Amino acid sequence: MHYCQRCDDPIVMAPQDDLAVCPDCGATEQARRLPLFVVTGASASGKTAVFPHLVAALTDCVVFDVDWLIGPFQRACEFGEVDWPALRDAWLTIAHGAAQSARPTVLLGPFTEAQLDELPSRRWITDIHFAALDCADDVRAARLNARARWREREIDRHNAFAAYLRATVPTLIRTDDGTPHESANRLATWVNTHLA
Numbered sequence: 001m002h003y004c005q006r007c008d009d010p011i012v013m014a015p016q017d018d019l020a021v022c023p024d025c026g027a028t029e030q031a032r033r034l035p036l037f038v039v040t041g042a043s044a045s046g047k048t049a050v051f052p053h054l055v056a057a058l059t060d061c062v063v064f065d066v067d068w069l070i071g072p073f074q075r076a077c078e079f080g081e082v083d084w085p086a087l088r089d090a091w092l093t094i095a096h097g098a099a100q101s102a103r104p105t106v107l108l109g110p111f112t113e114a115q116l117d118e119l120p121s122r123r124w125i126t127d128i129h130f131a132a133l134d135c136a137d138d139v140r141a142a143r144l145n146a147r148a149r150w151r152e153r154e155i156d157r158h159n160a161f162a163a164y165l166r167a168t169v170p171t172l173i174r175t176d177d178g179t180p181h182e183s184a185n186r187l188a189t190w191v192n193t194h195l196a
């Protein structure tokens, strides 16, 4: 978030092209805005498996697994309940930070367009592009059941979220067949097409 460094009160600045502008005094500072790429998907759709391959395929971007902030947010929240909108907003802020180094951000996480559109940091990003990793429900159930015992297995809930994404996200990448490397290459082509 950009606050005016000239005004005596903490005035939130507004985006204007690649600047942040104070609505009170007109002061400006650099605030490059770039698109954001979200690789969403229900649990066990293949996000974690794709991650290292996507990092290797997109060396001009920064690629994050959004789960990395869950632990810090649990510690920051008094009773361990994660404030999910705050966590999502933190990722938009990180993406805007990476944009200052001219790096587009790719987030791997189960986010939806509606969740991100309502966040305070949304206006510091230009377009947000969504692709969803997807697999058949029985494949997802088998993957969930094969996970470490401490992890949850709410298969019906994850399949319902997968159905929602299938109906709402225009770019679907199946992970039933093929390797994570192949899925990552398709995602990299999708990212690079939008950046070109």
Ligand SMILES: [Zn+2]
Residues within 6 Å of the ligand: 004, 005, 006, 007, 011, 022, 023, 024, 025, 026, 027
């Ligand atoms: Zn000002």
